[in-house]
Amino acid sequence: xxxxxxxxxxxxxxxxxxxxxxxxxxxxxxxxxxxxxxxxxxxxxxxxxxxxxxxxxxxxxxxxxxxxxxxxxxxxxxxxxxxxxxxxxxxxxxxxxxxxxxxxxxxxxxxxxxxxxxxxxxxxxxxxxxxxxxxxxxxxxxxxxxxxxxxxxxxxxxxxxxxxxxxxxxxxxxxxxxxxxxxxxxxxxxxxxxxxxxxxxxxxxxxxxxxxxxxxxx
Amino acid sequence: xxxxxxxxxxxxxxxxxxxxxxxxxxxxxxxxxxxxxxxxxxxxxxxxxxxxxxxxxxxxxxxxxxxxxxxxxxxxxxxxxxxxxxxxxxxxxxxxxxxxxxxxxxxxxxxxxxxxxxxxxxxxxxxxxxxxxxxxxxxxxxxxxxxxxxxxxxxxxxxxxxxxxxxxxxxxxxxxxxxxxxxxxxxxxxxxxxxxxxxxxxxxxxxxxxxxxxxxxxxxxxxxxxxxxxxxxxxxxxxxxxxxxxxxxxxxxxxxxxxxxxxxxxxxxxxxxxxxxxxxxxxxxxxxxxxxxxxxxxxxxxxxxxxxxxxxxxxxxxxxxxxxxxxxxxxxxxxxxxxxxxxxxxxxxxxxxxxxxxxxxxxxxxxxxxxxxxxxxxxxxxxxxxxxxxxxxxxxxxxxxxxxxxxxxxxxxxxxxxxxxxxxxxxxxxxxxxxxxxxxxxxxxxxxxxxxxxxxxxxxxxxxxxxxxxxx
Numbered sequence: 001x002x003x004x005x006x007x008x009x010x011x012x013x014x015x016x017x018x019x020x021x022x023x024x025x026x027x028x029x030x031x032x033x034x035x036x037x038x039x040x041x042x043x044x045x046x047x048x049x050x051x052x053x054x055x056x057x058x059x060x061x062x063x064x065x066x067x068x069x070x071x072x073x074x075x076x077x078x079x080x081x082x083x084x085x086x087x088x089x090x091x092x093x094x095x096x097x098x099x100x101x102x103x104x105x106x107x108x109x110x111x112x113x114x115x116x117x118x119x120x121x122x123x124x125x126x127x128x129x130x131x132x133x134x135x136x137x138x139x140x141x142x143x144x145x146x147x148x149x150x151x152x153x154x155x156x157x158x159x160x161x162x163x164x165x166x167x168x169x170x171x172x173x174x175x176x177x178x179x180x181x182x183x184x185x186x187x188x189x190x191x192x193x194x195x196x197x198x199x200x201x202x203x204x205x206x207x208x209x210x211x212x213x214x215x216x217x218x
Numbered sequence: 219x220x221x222x223x224x225x226x227x228x229x230x231x232x233x234x235x236x237x238x239x240x241x242x243x244x245x246x247x248x249x250x251x252x253x254x255x256x257x258x259x260x261x262x263x264x265x266x267x268x269x270x271x272x273x274x275x276x277x278x279x280x281x282x283x284x285x286x287x288x289x290x291x292x293x294x295x296x297x298x299x300x301x302x303x304x305x306x307x308x309x310x311x312x313x314x315x316x317x318x319x320x321x322x323x324x325x326x327x328x329x330x331x332x333x334x335x336x337x338x339x340x341x342x343x344x345x346x347x348x349x350x351x352x353x354x355x356x357x358x359x360x361x362x363x364x365x366x367x368x369x370x371x372x373x374x375x376x377x378x379x380x381x382x383x384x385x386x387x388x389x390x391x392x393x394x395x396x397x398x399x400x401x402x403x404x405x406x407x408x409x410x411x412x413x414x415x416x417x418x419x420x421x422x423x424x425x426x427x428x429x430x431x432x433x434x435x436x437x438x439x440x441x442x443x444x445x446x447x448x449x450x451x452x453x454x455x456x457x458x459x460x461x462x463x464x465x466x467x468x469x470x471x472x473x474x475x476x477x478x479x480x481x482x483x484x485x486x487x488x489x490x491x492x493x494x495x496x497x498x499x500x501x502x503x504x505x506x507x508x509x510x511x512x513x514x515x516x517x518x519x520x521x522x523x524x525x526x527x528x529x530x531x532x533x534x535x536x537x538x539x540x541x542x543x544x545x546x547x548x549x550x551x552x553x554x555x556x557x558x559x560x561x562x563x564x565x566x567x568x569x570x571x572x573x574x575x576x577x578x579x580x581x582x583x584x585x586x587x588x589x590x591x592x593x594x595x596x597x598x599x600x601x602x603x604x605x606x607x608x609x610x611x612x613x614x615x616x617x618x619x620x621x622x623x624x625x626x627x628x629x630x631x632x633x634x635x636x637x638x639x640x641x642x643x644x645x646x647x648x649x650x651x652x653x654x655x656x657x658x659x660x661x662x663x664x665x666x667x668x669x670x671x672x673x674x675x676x677x678x679x680x681x682x683x684x685x686x687x688x689x690x
Contacts, residue, residue, distance in 0.1 A: 019520025141501025190441035205441025
């Protein structure tokens with residue numbers, strides 16, 4: 001690939017070096033024993049509480065059949081239109097059980113259409129501290145979590161991590177960002193408060209974020 | 219007629235502080251922010267430790283800016299992205315303009331970015347015939363009004379729903395028949411969806427540049443930032459060099475602190491990381507990814523031992539929201555890209571101390587801004603330093619210098635001071651007695667024009683002291 005022409009790069013770096021020659025005495029660092037965030041003892045309970053605060057829908061299911069039942073219920077509540085799914089064996093199994101009465105498009109067939117009514121994906125992790133789901137480009141791509149008015153996430157309780165620090169630490173350790181050009185911590189449906197600070201759910205992205213959280217494995 | 223920035227500020231400040239509809243709107247907006255901000259802070263166990271941690275992260279990043287920027291650049295290039303270093307606004311705009319022209323771009327969708335406002339990117343693109351859509355709801359509203367953002371987080375804070383409904387009827391759809399915020403958002407969503415899917419280029423800012431992972435971090439609630447960076451075939455990031463942070467794990471504290479200070483949320487709805495164009499095997503995403511690192515005067519601040527920390531700012535808007543001056547005069551009065559306390563500190567560095575020295579006086583020095591800053595920037599002392607710097611640079615008027623010389627000499631001579639006090643008390647007594655308070659003859663006119671005069675003391679402080687005030 002062609003190298004970007006950068007006539008000012010060295011000049012800017014030179015100015016930075018020159019500026020940093022002015023040494024500013026640094027105050028002592030914080031004591032590392034100060035605890036910033038309340039420790040999380042029960043990640044599942046905390047996750048559920050935060051989902052409520054974030055205006056997300058989270059349903060606990062015991063097994064794959066129950067999850068499929070829940071998925072059918074959510075899909076039935078939506079207007080007619082295509083559903084987009086991350087192409088993954090666990091979602092193929094789920095859809096076989098749920099038998100949705102609507103057209104289905106898999107991520108291996110391309111990105112979601114603008115008119116999709118729902119997107120169904122897995123997550124890399126669930127974060128209890130903030131009631132968030134962590135997705136990467138591997139979870140059906142970038143558009144999967146933002147184009148349709150309803151995003152449904154199929155996850156297991158084993159994917160719960162207590163806090164942001166552990167979720168980001170895991171991303172670093174597993175070098176996930178070397179394999180994915182995109183990752184996102186999603187904490188609710190899209191929203192705005194740009195008019196008179198009044199909360200409106202469903203701005204440019206989904207109006208609903210639904211988590212089907214299976215206590216057993218896939 | 220040419221007016222200076224200082225004259226415009228005074229004129230607009232007087233107008234806005236007398237506009238009761240505007241004041242009511244801002245008061246209600248700020249009350250709602252205050253409540254959310256306090257509740258958000260209460261959710262963090264040790265808020266002061268969180269601020270301290272954020273300050274340390276940003277200090278480490280800025281004190282090793284060269285190293286972290288190079289690390290970030292290397293990672294982005296390795297993933298097939300491009301990094302362009304722009305010394306000033308012109309270089310940044312030219313790069314994006316040339317890129318758009320070369321790649322046949324006719325439509326651009328933009329998510330919120332204060333740096334693109336600073337460098338005036340949209341007018342530069344429109345000049346060469348490229349249609350630019352602001353897609354953040356507030357930014358879209360102010361773009362339709364041909365106005366700059368009013369506030370760095372809530373750009374349309376100065377408008378009520380009735381004004382916005384009327385604007386939408388005129389500019390978006392004549393059939394708009396409600397001023398319900400959800401209905402208006404729906405109308406904007408439908409319009410902007412067409413833009414997202416028609417645009418060849420998406421332009422975003424970045425809240426952070428993560429050095430060790432080589433990714434940009436963007437925080438957005440509406441999802442427009444997500445669409446801008448997912449759907450068009452080219453993604454351009456325009457950001458300041460000071461946005462870099464050392465490690466991905468730093469976001470575990472920066473994200474919650476930014477959200478708490480910005481809106482009172484525990485975390486912004488979409489906290490996104492992007493490190494390059496679509497990789498082999500990925501379903502979607504842009505084919506091209508460009509990061510424009512803008513200096514535009516920032517590197518000069520590094521050499522200033524007092525004010526280097528101004529580069530720690532994470533643009534949360536907390537100092538604007540708490541500032542009693544901002545709450546009265548509003549965002550547009552400042553006439554700068556960055557309003558409020560941080561803007562008053564930063565603008566003289568970016569745009570010239572001579573023209574913008576008056577901003578250092580748009581403060582009561584109460585220190586409220588410093589008390590809420592999530593990265594602990596000593597904002598009100600920096601305003602004082604800017605006042606001093608302006609004076610030392612000779613940017614003050616000769617009449618002002620003469621007045622202060624006279625004041626200094628009076629302060630150093632007790633008898634002259636006593637005489638001055640006596641003359642002033644008696645002169646004011648006569649002026650007030652004649653009913654001329656607030657008139658052109660009143661030396662206290664600036665105060666008395668809009669207020670009742672403060673009652674005059676019968677004798678001087680020194681006389682009262684002699685009579686035993688000291689003993690009490």
